[in-house]
Amino acid sequence: MSKSVFSSPSLSKHPGLDEWVSVGADGRVSIRSGKVDIGQRISTALAMIAAEELDIPLDRIDMVRTVTGEAPDEGITSGSNSMMESGSAVRLATATARRHMLALAAELLGVGADTLDVDDGLIQSRETNRSATYAEIQGDKAFEIDVDPDVDVKDPETHKIVGEKIAPLGLSEIVTGSYRFLHDMKMPGMLHARIVRPPHYNARLKTMNDETTDRLRQSGIEIVRDGSFIAVAGADEFAVIRAAERLFAACDWDMSGALSEDDVFERLTANPRESRPVENDGVPQDKPVPPLADPPEGAAATLEARYDKPYHAHASMGPSAGCAIWQDDGLQIWSHSQGVYFLRDAVAEAFDIDPETVRIEHVPGAGCYGHNGADDVAFDAALVARALPGKPIMLKWTREEEHAWAPYATATSMKLRASLDPDGKVIDWNHESYGDTFNMRPRSGPNMAGAARLLSGRFRENPPPEFIPQPAMVRHMGIHRNLDPLYVFPNKRLVKNLVRDLPLRTSALRTLGAFGNVFAIESFMDELAEAAGIDPVTFRLNHLEDTRGREVLEAVAARMDFGADDGIGRGIAFAQYKNLKAYAAVGVELEVNDAAEVKLRRAVLAGDAGEIVDRDGVAAQYDGGFLQAASWTINEQVTWDRDGITSRDWETYPILGFDNVPEIETILIERPGVPFLGAGEAVSGPAGAAIANAIYNATGLRLRRMPFTPDAIREAAMDA
């Protein structure tokens, strides 16, 4: 055993061991967590941690579904926090459970606890031949003790499960089609429902053709209306889909409040905004922004550049779905939300009911990568269920709804200026980021702050007051996530700007502002390196003191042949997510072909996520995160006109296909016994910048506005 370096904020809210762990009479162990599976394999990692500490095989662990009122409330499954929060809590909880059961066994067997070993849940004494099982000692009994935050945990050198490459829980069911997503749920008497959405955010219903509504009702379709929230429900799913289409055609909309078609990148730096200086390792300050001073005297060179990133969609493969039933004793919802407790409180707020009467059970959906339509559709289902009490309502969004109505990651602009001294050292660093909010998850609060952030609330007869987001002031949150570089620069001036009056609905998408900020910082580092006449790797290392950061950067650099003269463009980039979570360095090799298409050839990823539990799961976060970020970088942008969103499917919002997948080599740095850092978002920012840097290396074109489509490359070539 070894002294634990692991700690979890979840334990201060949920200190009781019984909240996390229970042992059944059959010797199976149940683990409860507030963090949910969204494709990132957190359940697998938590099960591995528990099995390791308890000395039982993995298949004796049951991961219990996250349900409000039953699971620990660990907030949202987001921010790469799950391993640090839930992983550490489960490690300390299961270590406490093991120690407790060994003490009870020692008493029962009349031997010293230090003479006991555990194998497969069987506790044996080394001094006698007596033994007891976890089930005999603890089966179906409450622990009635708290998790000891200082409990000794397994010495990493003795780990048999943690750090191994295993198949994730559920994968064999996924490949055989027996894994049950929320979309696959069926209940007796269940009705399917669909929404009739207005054409755009501000459109409101004027009239509905009575003939159509009568005909639909006669055919057995239920019509639910609350202001401009309109839904149809019925037993046959396809009939309901067609009914929704017919009813939409029968609606007359007030189209005032058209979306602004102004160039959003102009608006980002011209609109009214809330500006805050960011200091002290990434914390916004409630004080005026200092003016931008002239470059320092003695500067050998001063560079300025502006980088832009468009709106991005979560674009989940499965349109979001929710299921709900409204009964006399309360509201039950099944949801693939990342934050069932937040959702519960927001829904209760919207209906003005006691949150304790709302029960939300998490059921897996398609990968969401942040605040997609999951919470909204759960509320939609609840709205329909409330109008049709006693009937289970399965409401699925359409592909169009997921693309056009789920929140987006805001477009962002990053303006940078830096000066170099004659030795090529940065002596002055300015970075201002501009964007809309990332903070629109339905979190309840004053003025119905939760209800106001559920999409359909605004269309109801009596909508909650509009929610006006304020600048997030937490360290590395929202627009200022990774705004503060990990490099050691003197004279940093960092500013976040929350821009008002932008056209689209925005909220959290994987990495929040970090993707744009790291794209800008790491592109600019290459521009500065060139101005200094120093190679990009050395230039970074000259400004990087963090030894773990240096290690991942050097690991990638060692696998890249930057000097090769073979027509391949090579680029590198680096960041530590939030300057606190996992480290990632990315090397990219690509070609820009005659059709001005970026063709990815090879990617080298190096990561340091602290102690590795689920080895292949961590690797998947790096290689999968790289490909998703490559898609954002090369392919994606949300489009709209005055009448609404125009990127409404996979043709109008094209993502990376199988025809642009590089060979990927992923290097994970071993850190046994070191706190978990959370790997889910580390690679995204560096991926975008490494691609930009490789395009420059291949073509001499410095692309500063995503996406890097053939049109963008041709335009840059014409300007060059």
Added chain:
Amino acid sequence: MDLTTLTINGEVRDIDCDPATPLIYVLRNDLDLTGAKLGCGLEQCGACAVLVDGKATLCCNRPVGEFAGKEVVTVEALENDTVGAAVQKAFIAEGAAQCGYCTAGLVIAATSLLKANAAPDRDAIIAGLEEHLCRCGSHARVIAAIGRAAKEIGNV
């Protein structure tokens, strides 16, 4: 309503439904075969793929009547198919899924490909996945899994 006779996973089934109903709804709602997923309803993403006479076919937008008289095989029945079972095993070995929503369609596409071409090179594998999307970024693992399955089948 009309009666449509389908052969699904080797069984003849009479389905009573509006003949305009796309096959996916019949599979998922009437036959409780929920492996195939509705991703778009527009034949743009591949999540709904099933084997029709051995060939991967999207079924989210084609009426059930078009499948009458044809052999439809869904992901649930692939365990009994040498190629299908090898593909499923290879997907597990390569960890070739994250959320898993697109996976059934990819397993079907891979099975279809390997039935037509037992030893596809990387370009052939990619061409076989042309109609499919993945959002979690499992692409490289899927390509590797199909290569692995081809090898396994070749070694039998």
